Amino acid sequence: xxxxxxxxxxxxxxxxxxxxxxxxxxxxxxxxxxxxxxxxxxxxxxxxxxxxxxxxxxxxxxxxxxxxxxxxxxxxxxxxxxxxxxxxxxxxxxxxxxxxxxxxxxxxxxxxxxxxxxxxxxxxxxxxxxxxxxxxxxxxxxxxxxxxxxxxxxxxxxxxxxxxxxxxxxxxxxxxxxxxxxxxxxxxxxxxxxxxxxxxxxxxxxxxxxxxxxxxxxxxxxxxxxxxxxxxxxxxxxxxxxxxxxxxxxxxxxxxxxxxxxxxxxxxxxxxxxxxxxxxxxxxxxxxxxxxxxxxxxxxxxxxxxxxxxxxxxxxxxxxxxxxxxxxxxxx
Amino acid sequence: xxxxxxxxxxxxxxxxxxxxxxxxxxxxxxxxxxxxxxxxxxxxxxxxxxxxxxxxxxxxxxxxxxxxxxxxxxxxxxxxxxxxxxxxxxxxxxxxxxxxxxxxxxxxxxxxxxxxxxxxxxxxxxxxxxxxxxxxxxxxxxxxxxxxxxxxxxxxxxxxxxxxxxxxxxxxxxxxxxxxxxxxxxxxxxxxxxxxxxxxxxxxxxxxxxxxxxxxxxxxxxxxxxxxxxxxxxxxxxxxxxxxxxxxxxxxxxxxxxxxxxx
Ligand SMILES: Cc1cc2nc3c(=O)[nH]c(=O)nc-3n(C[C@H](O)[C@H](O)[C@H](O)COP(=O)(O)OP(=O)(O)OC[C@H]3O[C@@H](n4cnc5c(N)ncnc54)[C@H](O)[C@@H]3O)c2cc1C
Numbered sequence: 074x075x076x077x078x079x080x081x082x083x084x085x086x087x088x089x090x091x092x093x094x095x096x097x098x099x100x101x102x103x104x105x106x107x108x109x110x111x112x113x114x115x116x117x118x119x120x121x122x123x124x125x126x127x128x129x130x131x132x133x134x135x136x137x138x139x140x141x142x143x144x145x146x147x148x149x150x151x152x153x154x155x156x157x158x159x160x161x162x163x164x165x166x167x168x169x170x171x172x173x174x175x176x177x178x179x180x181x182x183x184x185x186x187x188x189x190x191x192x193x194x195x196x197x198x199x200x201x202x203x204x205x206x207x208x209x210x211x212x213x214x215x216x217x218x219x220x221x222x223x224x225x226x227x228x229x230x231x232x233x234x235x236x237x238x239x240x241x242x243x244x245x246x247x248x249x250x251x252x253x254x255x256x257x258x259x260x261x262x263x264x265x266x267x268x269x270x271x272x273x274x275x276x277x278x279x280x281x282x283x284x285x286x287x288x289x290x291x292x293x294x295x296x297x298x299x300x301x302x303x304x305x306x307x308x309x310x311x312x313x314x315x316x317x318x319x320x321x322x323x324x325x326x327x328x329x330x331x332x333x334x335x336x337x338x339x340x341x342x343x344x345x346x347x348x349x350x351x352x353x354x355x356x357x358x359x360x361x362x363x364x365x366x367x368x369x370x371x372x373x374x375x376x377x378x379x380x381x382x383x384x385x386x387x388x389x390x391x392x393x394x395x396x397x398x399x400x401x402x403x404x405x
Numbered sequence: 406x407x408x409x410x411x412x413x414x415x416x417x418x419x420x421x422x423x424x425x426x427x428x429x430x431x432x433x434x435x436x437x438x439x440x441x442x443x444x445x446x447x448x449x450x451x452x453x454x455x456x457x458x459x460x461x462x463x464x465x466x467x468x469x470x471x472x473x474x475x476x477x478x479x480x481x482x483x484x485x486x487x488x489x490x491x492x493x494x495x496x497x498x499x500x501x502x503x504x505x506x507x508x509x510x511x512x513x514x515x516x517x518x519x520x521x522x523x524x525x526x527x528x529x530x531x532x533x534x535x536x537x538x539x540x541x542x543x544x545x546x547x548x549x550x551x552x553x554x555x556x557x558x559x560x561x562x563x564x565x566x567x568x569x570x571x572x573x574x575x576x577x578x579x580x581x582x583x584x585x586x587x588x589x590x591x592x593x594x595x596x597x598x599x600x601x602x603x604x605x606x607x608x609x610x611x612x613x614x615x616x617x618x619x620x621x622x623x624x625x626x627x628x629x630x631x632x633x634x635x636x637x638x639x640x641x642x643x644x645x646x647x648x649x650x651x652x653x654x655x656x657x658x659x660x661x662x663x664x665x666x667x668x
Contacts, residue, residue, distance in 0.1 A: 087528065115645075134484060151538075151548065151549070152547060174563060175568075175569055176550070176566075176567050176568045177568065179534050179550065180538060180550040180551075182535075183534070183535035183536075183537075183538035183539045183542075184538045184539075184542060184548075185461075186503065186535070186539065186551075187506060187539035187541070187542030187543065188542050190629070191503075191629055192501065192503065192628075192629030193502065193531070193533075193535060193630075194502070194632035195533040195535060195632060196532070196533075197535065201551070209633065214635055215424065215433050216637065217635050217636055217637045217638065218635070218636050218637075218638055219632050219633070219634075219635050220632070220634050220636075221493075221630050221631070221632055221633065222630065222631050222633050222636075223532035223629050223630050223631075224631060225460075225629065226629040228406070255472050257425065264547030264577065264578045264581070265547045265549050265564075265576070265577045265578070265581070266576045266577075267573060267574075267575055268563075268573075268574040268575060269574040270568065270571065270573050270574075270578050272570050272571040273570050273571050274570070275570050280473070283577075285667070285668075300468050309603065320417075321444075321541070334532055337648060341667040342662065342667040342668065343667075349422065352638065355638070361614075362665075362667060363662065363665050363667045365658065365662075367647060376644055376646065377640055377642075377644055378638075378640045378644075379642060379643055379659060380642050380643055380644070380645065380648045380649055381658060381662075382644060382645065382647065383646070383647050383654050383658065384646060384648075385654065389651045390651050390654065390655065391498060393651045393652060393655045394655050394658075394659075395624055397655050397659055398659075398668070399597075401659070401668075
């Protein structure tokens with residue numbers, strides 16, 4: 074079931090004709106994988122009036138851009154997109170197929186994998202090629218990392234969250250081809266039809282671009298405690314991040330979660346407070362320059378991935394920190 | 406409306422931090438932690454019950470899991486579902502999302518025709534968000550993921566679902582499958598009368614043979630993905646613990662951070 078499958082594909086999602094950064098990040102990773110395999114890297118673009126923009130993807134590493142340009146494909150709709158992608162995969166037979174783990178990507182990927190009955194792993198934090206040329210899809214597992222393989226089916230599919238891989242610097246001198254493909258959508262039923270999109274401009278500087286991040290976890294305990302986290306962030310000019318429990322408790326917003334199923338941050342300084350340091354969270358802070366942890370349990374695993382640790386009840390330490398930084402700000 | 410709701414048994418999230426790793430064998434130990442209905446599946450059950458209350462019909466709950474997954478299904482009965490079915494068989498163990506979806510599809514077909522299938526968008530312990538859409542493919546149904554509101558209107562579902570930085574509104578043809586977000590509703594709690602009512606009901610247990618399914622299509626054998634090695638991450642950070650009373654530790658920390666040029 075793996076014979077005749079060659080090449081690495083990256084689905085590059087677009088919104089209003091603009092390519093999402095995660096697609097470009099995956100082209101960078103896809104380039105490495107394709108080189109390792111000695112195979113071609115293709116970017117797959119679906120949309121309306123996207124043909125002319127498609128060329129730009131070559132600069133990000135694609136050898137070839139496959140474009141399906143039709144009015145009906147302007148916005149993501151499951152049935153139409155899944156039909157096009159499934160048909161192209163069956164025809165062109167890529168061996169590896171990577172998609173960004175956006176809401177749309179996390180809808181499209183299992184739909185296509187289900188139709189092809191192939192393997193799919195979600196929210197991978199690392200991708201490698203083993204000696205047999207297979208895609209090793211690494212995801213956090215309990216207190217460790219697990220490697221997922223798809224030995225007998227193709228393509229080997231994986232989704233990756235935005236920000237996990239870095240944006241490659243575009244190289245204008247790279248050459249490649251843009252190939253427009255026709256797919257007949259006349260007879261495809263659009264059973265879940267998009268009626269309207271309501272989009273909001275995100276507020277403030279995104280967490281993933283912040284130079285300082287103050288993150289809180291379950292150990293914060295209540296909304297009042299969460300205020301302390303926000304106060305500390307404010308005096309530091311930092312963005313507020315969170316683990317999963319504060320989301321579940323309603324202290325933090327979904328877009329503040331750091332980790333495998335959230336954001337990857339790369340600040341100069343990360344301060345984690347009341348956070349145990351579970352792998353699913355820690356994968357999102359690996360590239361922070363300096364990591365500080367405040368936790369009242371000396372055995373908390375976060376201390377193993379921190380530069381500086383303070384073993385204490387955060388309620389005693391954080392107010393002192395806030396005062397100190399306030400003073401520094403006023404004198405400095 | 407004939408509604409099917411999928412229920413996954415997961416270790417109680419409230420006690421998730423009691424799960425430990427056996428350093429000798431590398432296996433996850435979760436003994437003693439009770440299984441409960443996956444949090445987002447609670448939202449799915451709630452929506453199913455609300456739709457039934459509004460439109461009439463029946464609600465069946467379906468799960469694939471070990472025998473202990475009967476507990477969460479009993480909970481679903483106590484919440485008010487009419488029928489609870491557990492697909493359980495040694496040959497179903499170790500399934501990835503695709504094999505899980507394939508078995509659930511066989512279970513759904515076995516139970517009859519449904520107008521609507523509901524499940525949580527993702528599970529608390531797996532978090533892939535793949536089983537719902539994959540199941541919809543096996544059943545040939547349209548679906549919508551991460552649904553935040555749903556209303557039936559003239560044989561169509563008007564659905565709102567999450568996208569980055571906003572929402573989308575969809576019109577979905579029935580029969581359909583929806584994977585739901587927590588914003589959809591506030592799940593009801595268990596009532597005493599519900600618990601009493603559920604005592605008279607049984608969780609039906611079905612094997613692969615009951616489903617007429619070939620074991621090669623289920624469990625590990627039917628899973629395209631396998632788990633290779635598990636490794637512990639290595640760290641290059643120093644892990645220096647700063648000791649003292651709050652004033653002292655803050656003094657030292659601020660000095661270090663200033664030296665590092667990060668504040
Ligand atoms: C598939 C999957 C994906 C996931 N994705 C993510 C993700 O992207 N991001 C994420 O964060 N999690 C994710 N999780 C959840 C993750 O496994 C952990 O459950 C979570 O990170 C734990 O959060 P926590 O450290 O805040 O809570 P806990 O593990 O409960 O830790 C709380 C800590 O607070 C400390 N504490 C308590 N009181 C105080 C006090 N007064 N002062 C100081 N310290 C105190 C305790 O000692 C403890 O160490 C995911 C899980 C799964 C299964």
